[in-house]
Structures are given as C-alpha cells and as structure tokens.
Amino acid sequence: GATGRTAAVSRAFWGRPARVLVLLFLSVIMLGTGLLMLPAAQGGREVSAVEALFTATSALCVAGLSVTGPVAHWSLFGQLVVLGLIQVGGIGIMTMASVLGLVVIRRFGLRMQLSVQSEQRTLNVGDARGIVLRIVATSLTCEALLALVLIPRMWLAHGMPAHEAAYSGLFHSVSAFNNAGLSLYGDSLTRFAGDPLVLGPVALATVLGGLGFPVLLELRRHLSTPRRWSLHTKMTVWTSLLLFVGGMVAVTALEWGNPATLGALPWPQRLLDGAFHGVMPRSGGFNVVDVGAMESHTLFVTVMLMFVGGGSAGTAGGIKASTFAVIWFVVWAEVRGHPQVHAFGRRLSAGAIRQALSLTFLSMTVVAFATIHLTAISPFPLLDVLFEVVSAFGVVGLSTGIAPALPPHGQVLLTILMFAGRLGPITFASALALRERTRRYDLPEGRPVIG
C-alpha cells in the first residue's frame, strides 16, 4: 500500500540520501522533458528533444538558461509545466539539502537551528515531514507576498492588463524566490529597469531564497540577536552581505561609463540597475541590461560571483558562501600565523577545511574542462563560453546569449553542467562529511616545500 511504499522510500533515503536525491531529480527531468515534447506544450514552434531536455533541466534545477528563447514562446500548458518544475525544483532542493544538512549536523552533534531538531532527539521521518511542511509554507508565503507587490505595480505602473499582470507577477514571483531566473520575456526584466518597486522586491525575494532554509529559519527566530546565530548562519549572512555589497559596487563602477549598458541612463537608474546586477549573479539570474554588452572585466567579476553562489540548502547554486568563507578564514589564519582556524568564536575542523578545498577545486576542474571543450567546438570567445559554463554550473542563468547557437552536444554538455551544479556540491559535500571519521595517525608526518 501507499504507507509501505512511503516507508520503503524513506528507508532508502536514510540509507543513501544522495543517490535518492539524484534519482528523484532525474525522474522529474524525464517527466518534464516528456511533457514539454507534447505538441500541446509547444506554442507553434518545433522543439527538439535536446531543447526540451535542456528546458526541463534548466527549470527543475532552477538554472535559468534557455535555448528556446523566453518562456512565453511555449504554449500556456508548456509555461505551466515550466512553472511547476521551478516550484518542485526549488522546494525539492531546499528540502533535500536541509535534510542532508540535518543528517550531517547530527552526525557531528553540533548546534544548528533546524526546526524539529530542537524538539526531538532522534532523526526520523517525522523530522523530514516537518521540514517539508515548513519549507512549503515559507516558499508559498514569500512568493505570495512578492506577487502581492508585483501584480498591482505591473498593472498600474507598466500598463499591463489586469489578467496579464496577475499571471506575470505570479510567474516572476515563483521564478524569483526559487532563484530560477527564467522569465516570460526575451529580455528578462529589462522592461522593468529603473523601477525600484519591481527590482527591489524581486532582488529581496531572490536573496532570501538564496540564503537557504536553515539560515532563513534562524533569522526568523533570532533576527535581532546575531549573537545567537549558529556558525553556519553567521558565515552565510556575513559572506553574502560582503559579496552583495562588493558585487553591487564592482558591477556599477565597471559599467558606469559603458553606453551599451548603464552609461546612457540617468544616474539614479545606473545605481539601481547596477546594484540589481551585483545581486543577480549569486544565482538569481534575471537581468535588466544586456549582459552580452557588458565590459569583459565586468563579465569576469560576474563569473567569480556566480562561481561562489549563495547559501547552502537554498535555491542558490555555486560552491556556496560558507565554502568560500571557510577558504578565506584559512587564508586569514595562515597570514596571521594562527595555529588554528577560528571563525566567529569556533575552531574550524580540519575535515571542514579539506571538504571546502576539495569541493572548490573539483568545481574549478569541471568548469575548466567544460570551458576548454565548449570553446573548441564553438566559434565563441573563451570568456563568453566560460561565462555560460559557470552560469550553468552555478545554476545562475545569466547569459551572453551563446547557448541557443551551440551545437546540440554543446547544449547537452550545458544540461549536464546544470544538473551537476545543482546536485553535485550538495551530494558530494554531504557524502564526504558523513564519511568523516576520527583520525588515527597511522603514518609518519611528511612535509613538502610549499611555494
């Protein structure tokens, strides 16, 4: 019966959570691809199997890249399939990653505010159910609040008919909170450029979704007492703040005089649009100026922001803010000559350091090889290809526009990158953490010359 199946699924999940996560995502992608290949989904436009697979993966992995133009090119049915995949993907990844994070945290007996954890001692199916319910409630609440701001604004200030504003507001609310970055429009949110009442709420929802569920939960409980935040929340919040401010300043300053992007605008709009583009690389993926027209050094800064990404167990991608922070706490401790790595009153474990290093270098390797291969099989400059590869691997969705022009096997490579970028860091890092054992010093210590 249904209860037996549920029990079997939950046993399988606790046994090999990462494998179940990958299989579930693969199944939903196959389902989505099948639905998008139905004639009813295609708005009078022939879509190949590769394009349907790419779109389904991009939606479910909330990656946001597109090879078939804007979402509005699909029929209404197709659009709803995409919207459904975004919602399922966002909630799915938040749930799975939160539960995996909970398993890791429990394994080490460390403090982290994950709702049910503080009430019960053992981890069971009830925990997971509680987490799912809270995540669904949080997601729907945030999306509804955003839609309540966007819909009247689109209707009253941007001249949309009421029903169109309602649909567009809802679609972009879901896309924003889930950090999908997929838009109904071919130029993303460019038509709302300079409107703080659209861009501000969209950016805020993107940031919240990108912080990750564990952080959101802690912020709701202890927003005004940062002293009580867990190490993970402190790291994620402060690193994110630093990267947001740095990204906003860098993008705005570097594009300030570029007539093809910010240069032609009045300065308040330059500030607003520039700030928006400083936030979006950390997995939001919407744009209000033409990314392909940006200066190459701005693209490079954006690549770095996209690679780092957002918070763990959220809808953002990348190696994650906490991973990035661990690396810099190590560097900082070394530069000061401290024998231990301290962060916010805690000593970082050697295991966490090794995992951060491993995840970062494996990610760099994936990005490098994919970039070399895609550059070799396409006519585009290396920087544009690197940008698209990091955008796919970091599930960001910003693009200089080359994805639709890639040969089919290049599009398949991007599809694999989106999938690997969505599930790789989470499953890899949690698998490593769960396997971590106490150290037995079995070999004599060795030391090569470094540098």
Next chain:
Amino acid sequence: GATGRTAAVSRAFWGRPARVLVLLFLSVIMLGTGLLMLPAAQGGREVSAVEALFTATSALCVAGLSVTGPVAHWSLFGQLVVLGLIQVGGIGIMTMASVLGLVVIRRFGLRMQLSVQSEQRTLNVGDARGIVLRIVATSLTCEALLALVLIPRMWLAHGMPAHEAAYSGLFHSVSAFNNAGLSLYGDSLTRFAGDPLVLGPVALATVLGGLGFPVLLELRRHLSTPRRWSLHTKMTVWTSLLLFVGGMVAVTALEWGNPATLGALPWPQRLLDGAFHGVMPRSGGFNVVDVGAMESHTLFVTVMLMFVGGGSAGTAGGIKASTFAVIWFVVWAEVRGHPQVHAFGRRLSAGAIRQALSLTFLSMTVVAFATIHLTAISPFPLLDVLFEVVSAFGVVGLSTGIAPALPPHGQVLLTILMFAGRLGPITFASALALRERTRRYDLPEGRPVIG
C-alpha cells in the same frame, strides 16, 4: 671590515631571511635599471625608465617578458647586463629558496636531502656557503654542457658564423637553464623550430633548472633508487612528469589543426614543436610558434600550466608542483573518504595543507584583480590579458604580444607582478611554515555546511 659586514648580513639573514631576500632583489633591480638606462646600453633606441625597470626586473626575476623587443635590440653592453641579471637572478633565487627551504625543513626536523644537512647537525653560515658553491657549480656545469651542444649545432646546421653561434649558444644556454626565456631574437627560438638537437637540449635544461636545486641534488645521488627520494622530490618529480606529459599532449592535440601554428607543418615537426610548447609554460618561456596565433582554448590550458609552474627552490615560478600536488592529494583523500591525507607513504600535515590552500588562493586573487584592472585600462581581450598576467606572475615569459602596447602604468603593474610572482610564493610560504606552532585546542569545534 668585510668580515664584520658579512657577519652582520648573515645575522640579518637568519633573523629575517625573507626580508633580506626582498631587499637584495630590489637593490639588484635598481642597479640593473640604472645600467640599462645608460646610453651605452641602448642600441640606438631611446628606452624609458619604465622600460629599463621592466627589462631589469624581467631578467633578474627570470620572468622573460619584454616591452623593448628582443634582447638583441640592446647594445652588446646592454645584452651583457641582461645576461648577468639572468645569471645572478637564477643563482640567487635557487640559493635563497634552498636556504629558506632548509630552514623550514630543519624547523620541522624532517628528512630532506640538502647537501650539507646530512653532514652537520646545526645550521650555520657554512651551510649557506656550501649550498651557494654547489648551486654555482651545478648551474655553470649545466649551462656549459648545453652550450657545448647548441654552439656547434647553430654553427653547422643553422648557418651562423662561428662567433655568432658561440655567443647565441651561450646566451640561450644561460637563459634556458635559468628558465629566463629571454631570447636574442624577436621571434624567440622560432628559427630553430623542428630541430630536435636544439629544442631537445633546451627543453631538458629548462626542465632541470625548473625542478629546483633540492630535487636536482637528490636525483644526482639517488637517481636510480626512487624509493629513497624524499617526499618533496617524489611529489615534484611525479607531478612534473604528469604536467609535462599532459601539457605536451594537450597543446599538440589542440593546435594540431591550427594552420597558423602547427597545422601547416609536417607531422614529425608538429609533434616536436607541440611537445616543446607543452614544456615551456612551466616557466621556460621560449616559443617556436606564434603564441598570439594559438587557439584560445590552448591559451587557457597554457594559463593553467603557467599558474602551477615548476619545482620549489629552482628557477621556475608559479605556485609550484608540490603545492599543486598537496591540493590534489587532499581532494583524492576526501573522495576516497580517508580521514588523513596520505602521499607517498607520508601523512601530510594540516599545516602544509593550509599553507598550500592559502598560497593558491592568494595567488588566484592577485591574478584576478590584476587581470580585471589591466583589462579595464587596455583594449585587449580578457583572455590575452589573463595570459600576460599569469605569464608575469608565474615568471614564464610567454606572450600573446600585448605587453609593449600597454600604457606605462600597465607595464609597471606587470613589473610588480613579476617581482611578486618571483619572491611572493617563496617568502610567503616559508614565513608561514616557520611560524607554524603546535596546536592548542582553545575553542570548541564548529562546522558550517559545505556545498
């Protein structure tokens, strides 16, 4: 008197070795800049102060980049100044880095074959003197042997007059063993392309000089018994072998069909020239095909090889083979779920791992910021700028040709990068290692979510 001054210098060195090293290099660069600004040094061509500074730094740091064309553009006096700077720089960096490495190794009481160490128990000025003498002897021997091959070959097979062959052979021998990569000719060694009797010995001397003095010394003693090699030698030799083979295969394969580089050549020459260009990024810096005409993905592969560089305490630059190896041993241990990081029968210390990570990320940060800045102030594509920046920081000397066209403050930035790339990794890593203390666990352990 002289003895008193020597004693004072040696006390100062043992007190703050890294600072003395930096001051010595700065003084010689100033001296070299002064000499190159003399009218007698300039072969009928006006040279600015920035260009003289750039050339002196490039020669002393054996970096190999040029903003004044080939070395032959200088008068004979100027050429001899450059040659002298290369020789002093090569021997100087090998000596200083070896002594620093020795200090580090002794500090940890670990086994490493550094000549005098096995004979005496305490480290004193005599050690340093012994090391200097051995390094001078090794350098001059290798350079003489290379010249004995190059001179007759240039004379008999390349139609040079005997005196020209003698001078050219000598110059390029010194430039090759010291990994300077500076050539008398505007197109580097292109005129010898396809000649295995020139390219082979040049590549071999480059590889030997780039392995580093500690490794060379151990190889001479225990070449046939790899089992007896120290951890550092094993790491450096095997990583170098892997990177050489990988580089040769990658460059040859990626350029195979490029008519502007290898594509137009008969296939044996494609293999030879391609292999040569797989070796040269690891700091040699000579070229036999036009680097500016290479495919952009080949340039990207070359950038990665240049960033890693060669062996510690040698004439090569980059973060060094051992640093790169430590990172991958960490990744490999994590992937296999091993609680310790093992390499060649030794357990890598947490300190060495943190230092490797810190050096690598600080280097990446320097490269990224320099690339962004230089791209913003010049009209060149980001990839070309990245290539030039990594070539300067890794003291390689390969170039797509943009350095001479940069504005003066861009050339000054490259000069700083060459200096920082030459001395930074050595002084930074040894300073960290010397400061490393025993761990006292003073704070409770914390663990953020990674990935």
